[in-house]
Amino acid sequence: MRKTILMTAVATAALALAGCQSKEADAVEDNAEAQADVIDNMADNATNEATEDALENKADAVENAGEAKADAIDEAK
Known part of the structure; x- marks a missing residue:
């Protein structure tokens, strides 16, 4: 739940x-x-906490990678 709030703030x-x-x-x-x-x-539908945490970490990684790629695109221009 805390990560969801953090993700909303980041978004x-x-x-x-x-x-x-x-x-x-x-x-x-x-x-x-x-x-x-x-x-x-x-992650919200995960059946156990370990799976939920792993999925939330993966979501964070995907979003961070996208932000880094977007930054790289802008820096190249």
Whole structure:
């Protein structure tokens, strides 16, 4: 639950900064966030805490990778 709140805060901050990104970088980040949301939903439906934690960590990694790729795209321009 705490990670879900944190993810919401991070997503809100990302939206505030989205105006500073190129359209390509924004699309990459949006795609990563969508994938992370799917994984988070799977975590919410997990049958045990270990699986839930693993899925939440994977969702965080997917979102972080998307943000890093978006940043790299913008820095290359």
